[in-house]
Each structure stands twice: as C-alpha cells, then as structure tokens.
Amino acid sequence: MSETAAAAPGGPPAKTDHRLTAAIVASALFMQNMDSAAITTALPAMARDLGVEPARLGVAITSYLVALTVFIPVSGWMADRFGAKRVFMVAIAIFTCASALCARSTGLPELIAARVLQGFGGAMMVPVARLLLLRQVRKDQMLSAMTWLTVPAMIGPISGPPLGGFLTDAFGWRSVFLINLPIGVLGLALVAWKIPRIPPGDPGPPDLPGLVLLGLALALSMFGLETLGRGVMPTGIPEAALVLGLMFGWAAIRHCRQAKRPALDLSLLRIPTFNLAVLAGSLFRSGAGATPFLVPMLLQVGFGKTASEAGLVSFATALGALAMKPLARPILRQFGFRRVLIGTGLLSALGVGVAAGFTPAWPLPAIFMLLALGGLFRSLQFTALNTLAFADVPTARLSAATSFSGTVQQLSPALGVVLATTALEMSASLSGHHTAQVHDFAVAFLVAAAVVAASTPFFARLSPEAGADVSGHALVVKRAPAE
Template sequence: MPDPRVMAAIVASALFMQNLDSTVVATALPAMARSLGEDPLVMGVAITSYLVALTVFIPLSGWVADRFGAKQVFMVAIATFTLASAFCGLSDGLAEMVAARVLQGLGGAMMVPVGRLLLLRRVRKEELLSVTTWLTMPGLLGPLLGPPVGGLLTDLISWRAVFWINVPVGLLGLLLVWRVIPALPRSLPPPPDLAGLTLVGAALAALMFAFETLGRGLVAPWVAEAALAAGLVLSFVAVRHCLRVANPALDFSLLAIPSFRVPNVAGTIFRVGAGAVPFLVPLTLQLGFGASASQSGMVSFATALGAFAMKPMAKFALRRFGFRNVLIWNAVCAALTIAACGAFRPGWPMAAVFVVLLLGGLFRSLHFTTLNTLAYADVPQEKLSAATSLYSTAQQLPLALGVVVASAALQLSVAAGGRAVAAMPDFTAAFLTGALLTLLAAPLAMRLPKEAGEGIVQR
C-alpha cells in the first residue's frame, strides 16, 4: 500500500483546487462585478451559491462513496469540478455564473469528503495528526497562491483566467489518483434517506437564500422573509426526521461523542466568524485603500502564509497544551486578530497590515488543524462515512454563512451611516461582527473533556 502521507498529499490536490478557487474569486470579485455590470456586494452570491450547493449535496457523499466506490466517486467529482471551472470562466452574466458555481458545488461536495474518507479508512489513530497535516498543507497552497495569483491574472489577463487555472490542476489530480491511490472495496449500504436528503437540502437552500437577500433590496421583502420562515421550519422538520429514522441523511447520534460534538458545534461558530475574513480583506484593500487587484492579492497572501507556517507547529502546541486548551485560548487569539483588521485605515503601512493578516492566518490554521484532527479520533470505523458527511456539512455551511454575515453587516452599516457605498467604518463593523462570532467558540470548547485527544499526541 502507498505511504499514507503520499496519498494524503495527492488527495490534497482537491483541497488545493477548492482553496485556490475560493481565494482567487474573492480577489477578483470587484473586477467580475465591473465586467458583468453588478454591484461588488451583490457579487458575493458568486461565492455563496457555490458554498450553498456544496453544503446541500455533501450529506449524500458518504452513501455514494460506499455504493459506487470511494476512488471512482472521487475521480468523477474532480472531473465535474474541473469542467464547471471552465464554464465559470466562460460566463457572460450573473445567472450563468451562479449556475456554473452550483455545478462546481456538486463536484466539490463529493470531492473533499470522499477524498478524506479514502484516507480515514486506511490510517491508525496515532497517524491521524500526521496524515491531517499532510492533507492540509498542500491544500493551503491554494490560499497561499490564490490572492497574488488571482490579482495578477485579473490585472494582466482577465478575471476569467482565475477559473481556468483549475483545469490543469484537476487533470493532474485525476492522473495521480488513478495511478497511485488503491480502490476501497464497495459495499451495499441501506437505501439513502431520500426524504431526509430532500428536507436537509431544501432547508439549507431556503436559509441561504433568505440570508443573502434579507434587507438588501434584491427581492421583495416578503419573499426573503418567507424564505427565512420556510428555512427555519424545514430545518426543524429535517432534524426531527433524522433523529427518528434508522439510516438518516445526517446522523446526529454521532454528536453523543464529545470529541466529535465539540468540533462540530464550536467549530461551526468559529468558522462563521473566520469565513468572513477572506471575503472582507480584498474588498477592504480595494474599495477602502484603493489598491489594485494584484496589490490586494500580494497583501492578502499573508493570511495563507501564516496558515502554512503553522502546520509544523501544530504538533508542538497540542503536545504542550492539549486539545482543550488550544481550542479555548486559540479562539481568543484568532478573534483578536480579526478585530484588529477592523482598525485598518488607508494610513496604515502595508507592512503592518501584512503582519496582522499573517498572525490571523496562523491562529486560524492552528484551530482548523486541531478541530479536523480531533473530530474523527473516537468515531468507529463503521460510522466514518456518516461522520464525514455530517462534519463536512458542518465545515462548509459556516463558510457560506460567514460571507452572508459579512455582506449583511456591511449593508446594514452602509444604510445606518446613510452612505451610498461602503466606507472604512462599515468594514470595521463587519470585522467586529466576525471577531465576536469567533470569540463565542471559546466557551463552547470548555465542554470538551480534558483528556480529549489522548492517543493522537502524547502530552
């Protein structure tokens, strides 16, 4: 069998595409808005439509992988994501862009959780931290390269090139998966919970539509309010259904495991706050500082550089302080760095902005590595498919909510200030909103047992 670290690095090519795509789109957003004749804040739907589609289809990924084979599904998912990227680059309007991004979401929904499943079924508990690090580090090259590459491609060629860059990466990933990663045996899982999948998908779609449109004048107020009410009702019905059936679309019984529950609950809150940062930073630098896309990209790149630098340090931090202490105090540090972004003003030296973003990336990276390693530590092998579906949903939904919350905070601040366009005080309000949400993860992490993570690293 190939070295698990080699397989993790290959699977990470999927994470590389996802992370590269999300960061280059954020950097290119103002240029996309000008080209398509849309407001830059409205163009946030180009990010949220992908994240919503990703979240809606993830619950089905575990069942599909078991039924048709994880390797085969993983390869089809990479191909779908790559093809959809090409369609995004060919879009001539917001509707076409959103449709292509939804197709990307379908590919991404199968790509990342199924790729993770390929690894989890082959590693021992004591290998989890090493494999998670190898899986995450190549994936971090996406956001590391995304801002500067996205800015340069936008300024030198076109915003369309930021999508076409996924095509060669996807083709290389397909080749490596086919040649190196062995297939897992197929199984005959019980029939999928179609009612549950429908309820979960409808609830998520209604909620995200409501969050994207409430108070923003994109649709009639009653439409957004009706979507919010429908989303809340459908969410209640979906959770109730999943708790009552034998093989639910989302297996909430896994939340009885403390080391799985805290990464899902506290991690969700943390990711909402952190998810606002990649959306806000490029807009702040370009709309607030007057920087070009390439200048913005080179400074935004500091966040990913800090994230990449943290990976070798994660093992030391977890050995020295333990999973519980890291999740509590690191949430506080991450919140402080996000709040510091709210103090950005055009008079700041770019070097100071770079340092703040570097530290923010470092703390958020440590948090994500800790959450992702701990989540599967005590999950039984027979529950891994269900666990990857639930945890991947809990990972992706907050990223969409982060963009929505940041957009809403900007819009509300602009309206409250009586301004026609976003100014620096509005970005401050949005960053402080993200910082507060991130800080709320600290008390939730206190519910984690002190001995959590034993067997992964030795204190």
C-alpha cells in the same frame, strides 16, 4: 466487501503510505482552495464587468458554498456505494468542467448556475478525500495524516490571492477559473495512478426524504439570509424563504432522528469530542470565514488598491497558516486540545478584530504581518478542530461522520460571507451612503471577531484529556510527575 470492512480493525495495510495518499488527494483540495481564494480577489473586477455592486457579488461565493453544503450529506453514501476512489475522480472532473463554465459566464445568473455545479463537484471532493485518507490510518497516525493532507491543500489559499490578482489584472477575471483546468487534469491522473481502489459496499438505499428535507432547509435558509433587507427580491420573499427553511430544517431533524440510515446521523452528536468540534467549531468558522471575503474587498474598494496588490497582501493569512502546520502536532501534544482551542480561539478573535483598525494610512507590510499572525492562530485552531472531530469516531461510522462534519464545515464559511455582507450593507445604510466605506468594513470585522470569540466558552467544556489518544497529550501528562 464494504469500504468500512476494507480497513482492518488494527489499522491500514502495512504497505499503505498515508503520506503519499494525503499528498495526492490534497491536489483536489489545492484546486478548490485556490479557486475560493482567487475569486475573492477577482470579485471587484467581476462586479464591474457584470454590472453589480461588489458586496452583492458575495452571492457568487455563497451559492457555491450552499451547493457544497446541500450535496455533502450524500457524499458518504455515494463513496460507500460506488467506491471512494471512483466518486473522487468523478468529482474532480465535474469541478473542472464547471470551472470552464464559470469562465464563459456572461451574466450573474449564469455565473451562479455554474458555481452551483462547481459546488456539487466540491461536495464530493472534500469529504471523500478525507474519507480516502481516514480509512487508511490508525488513530496514532491521524494527526500526522491530517497535517500531510492540509499542508499541500494550504498552498491553494497561499497562491490563490496573488495569482487571482495577477490573472485578473493581466488577463481578466475569467482566467481565474480557467487555471483550474490543467490542475484538475493533473489531479485526475495522479489519483488514477497512485491511489489504491477500495471496493464499494452495500450501504443500503439512500435516505432520499432526509436528503430532500436537508437540501430544501439549507438552500431556502441561505437564500433568505442572502437577500433579506437588500432590495434584490420582492418584499416578503426573503422572509418567506427563511420561514420555510426553518420549517424544513425542523422536519429534517425529526426525520433524521427516526430514520434507520439517516442522511445526517445526529446520533454522532452523542460523542462529546465530535459534538464540540462540529457545533462550537461552526461558530468559530463562521466568524473566521468572513475574513477572506472582507480583506481583499477592503483593500480594493476601501483603499483603492489593484487586484494584484490586494492579492499580494491577502495571501498573508494563508502563509501564516502554512507556517503553523509543522508546529501543530508538538503544540497539541504538549498542551492538549482543550487549552489549544481556548487559547487560539481568543487569539484568533483578537486577530480578526485588529483588522477593524486598518486605514489607507497603514503601510501594506504592517497589514501583511498582522494578517499572517492571525492566520497562524486560525490554522492551529482549524487543525485541532479537524482532528478532534474524528478522534473518538468508530471506523464503521467514518462515512457518516465525514458527511456530517463536511456539511457543517461548508455551511459555516457561507454564513461568514452572509454575515460580512450583511454587516457591510447595514453599516452603509445607517451611515447614509450606498457603497461600503472604510468605516463599514471596520464594523464588519468587529462583528466577525465577536462571533469568533463566542466559540471559546464551549471549548472550556472539553475534558483536559479529550482526544489524548490522537494528540499524545496523555503521554506528556503521565511523564510530567516523574520529571
């Protein structure tokens, strides 16, 4: 019996508690999100220890995100073939062990290799966690389930920056990775104890040619973007990598359009809500993804703050995001996906752009409040995008949809970091200095804000009733005339 068949057509089994399932699988997301948030605070200390420029250490983030992106397409097939619970537990174990290897790294190549292994574990964790949950909920429970999934996961970004700053100042940057070990062991125990087993199925052989083409396209493209114009590779290699990446990408798209069971199911883009949530959402995520990298770097490199101070301010964004989660459902119910995505997209762009005005003269509480406000709007946008993407996807195609959506979602923050580091280095080069100054960070924030704003015209193409079965907005619209 396949996992797809395990979910009854009318919804999950009556005894399924989607809130408990969401809270437990969110433990893995908590670990991953805390790790991602903590490492940005520790980057300047890592750069000093490893002897590299802080901006160039962005490769420690992008290598992880690229590995996530490369391996996510196979996660849906693995979950169907071996069982989602089993794959999820193996993924947690790999991520935890890779964290220990990161802590033992003595050079940048070794750190990058360990981060790639971490990315492999994370690629299995995030989409399979979402799949475990989606297979057990009805459409009218989906928004509630997503909230229960994301609220515990948001504790990671909240605790990550201050915890990363404190650990870096008190025990060194290696402790930022070691903290994952007890969390991973606890997560494994909870999943083994409480998450019901869903029998594996027979999804057929994996699309190996498609997976290879996609992996090469993504890896070469990101390598080219990360090294282009920075003098870290011999002349011509970054350009060649970009060209090869585009060629493999074109070949991958052609293959996936023709394959019977493609690594990336492009036919999902025919579903309007999935199309806009994934493609326009990726533009939003790329711009917004630059902010978690830029803020702690600005505070430490630009303002001279300690890692602890930077962490205590940086976590404001995640705190604002957590505050929005309980409000997301009533807001979406009242206004619908279309108006929420347009409005919060513009407000999020404004929030990112305001950071361009930060200077050392600004009081830290004022920066904290503005970052928290920006996190509030971005959180609502992320919740809307994550829910809308699956609103009209048939149950039988959830594995393919989670793989597709997960691939694009993880690629977007990687592009955001590349965007930020490129803007920083180009601005510094044009200004005639070798290290990033406060003015260069302002340029990077403005570029990121422009990318966020560019996503909003696409959301205007949504129907006012888009995703109404999930948000409940249709009931509000029908009731309004009578009132």
